[in-house]
Amino acid sequence: MKILVPISKVPDTTSKIAFTDNNSKFSTDNVQFIMNPTDEWYALTKAIELKEQQGGEVVVINVGLAENEQIIRKALAIGADSAVRVDFDAADAYQVAEEIASYAKTGGFDLIITGKETIDFNSFQVGGMVAEFLDWNAVSLASVLTVEGNKANVTRDIEGGTETVEITLPAVVGATKDLAQARIPNMKGIMSARTKPLTVVVPTSSGALTKVASFELPSKAKECKYVQADNVGELVRLLHEEAKVI
Amino acid sequence: MSVLAFAEVAEGKIKKASFEAAYYAAKTAELAGTEAVAVVLGAASNEELASLGAYGITKVYHANDARFANFDSKAYAKAVSEAANSFGASIVVLSFNPSGKLLAPRVAVRLKAGYIAGAGELPIIEGTKLTAGKNVYSGKAKAYLETSTDKKVLAVSPNSLSPVKGSGTASVEAFSPAVSDADFGTVVKSVDKLTGSVPLTEADLVVSAGRGLKGPENWGMIEELAKEMGAATACSRAVSDVDWRPHHEHVGQTGFTVKPNLYIAVGISGAIQHLAGVNQSKVIVVINTDPEAPFFKAADYGIVGDAFEVVPKLIEEYKKFKAA
């Protein structure tokens, strides 16, 4: 089985968010970048688990500039067999998806496993777009995935529960928590990552369809109104009369 | 030109999140000086379909085709895109709910439309340009995204608007999208719904607790408070990681994102990754023994106190309030 895992680079979860150029650009000052958590913990490790069970190959793909090779090497250290970097600073998710899909078309892949949303734009776009570019089946928010022949059984989150579906491969599956057990790269993995193939390909995508007009930080920190622990009735009154939420 | 809402049905009923998408579509249509129509896939009564009119939809295109009984992103994307093309929609609105999150990007690719995912407010329309605000960096900032493509797709983050129900009814017209059996590649094997409790991501009120509760045996009072209030229960990751609570209750950056009217956090420190999943709640109440707990910075109301004393009192006071 041949599996493609798109990985993206995002600011670390504890990063302080700031903007420059009149609030039009994300400020990278003092920001540490990491692999998007759900890409790493669930999508990539699930692909590696499947390969370990059934044989095959795991390829990671990143659309981005050379500086992204740090997270690509990490993915190789965790256990991907090879990597592809599309040398392109994409302006929106549409372009990223178009690049991934056009690479996927060349590769004979059975499965593409993506993370959930990225923790920067929280937009949840790439998996669905790739599926549509390829005209493949897709399931997102998957917490269980098993593959048998050309069928996959996937348990996905729905409102207030889960649903288990069977889909025919090739398909795109979007991960959510618990899809796989996260792994930390070991020394052997880190060593071998240095020599695993990383291919750089040239971009082919058309123009972006959306752009960021501006960013905005919350105007100011909330003012917390304190209620005494022995006066809980006051909280109920405030929630009813002032906040009007009960 | 029109604005098209996708309204999803489950067991013949239009989902709450889809009424919100319909309302969003109707308001967007007002801004654009046009009308809002809706597309519904799968069985639903005429009465149910017409009820979309109460949220401003004038006409519902209904594909009453049994193959649409279950969500299939590929077939649904074809049908919704065809509706957009056939009925002259320039803007398609969906909910950013579990199925919308997968369907909307597919529709956007089919229509080669600029897509704004998780919009939290109504758009600004200036000529062919549409701009909408959405939360980014897990709620730490907001971005205004703009698109000027011929067709546009917007997915509205659930619980962003407070839809106002009017008295209108929508007319219903049959619609037969050109989907073939081969477009359906998803077969539902089983559904596992949590019964007897309010689904977390749809809840208006959420009661959540963390490691401050000391052990799973102490959750009785949290469940009781939630039950009294008709709230859903949630927890921090620290708690679900050690299996004190089930994983489907875990909220935060790596768990569910919730956006209720009221989020009550008991014995949760308020780590940045936890806040990322809850900071869009309208009102946050924090109950914590530590006055320095970071959660108080994100709170609207706070009680510095011991959960084991405060929560039982809160249950009592809430009961009094309800009885009054």
Ligand SMILES: Cc1cc2nc3c(=O)[nH]c(=O)nc-3n(C[C@H](O)[C@H](O)[C@H](O)COP(=O)(O)OP(=O)(O)OC[C@H]3O[C@@H](n4cnc5c(N)ncnc54)[C@H](O)[C@@H]3O)c2cc1C
């Ligand atoms: C990459 C990454 C992703 C993460 N994702 C998430 C996520 O999605 N969701 C999430 O929740 N966490 C997440 N975390 C973990 C997060 O950083 C915190 O560790 C976690 O939220 C802490 O949970 P807690 O508040 O329940 O526990 P603690 O931090 O231990 O806090 C317990 C709190 O209870 C209070 N307390 C103690 N006794 C009482 C009492 N008797 N009455 C009242 N209050 C009391 C204490 O003062 C303290 O504030 C993530 C971490 C990382 C690194």
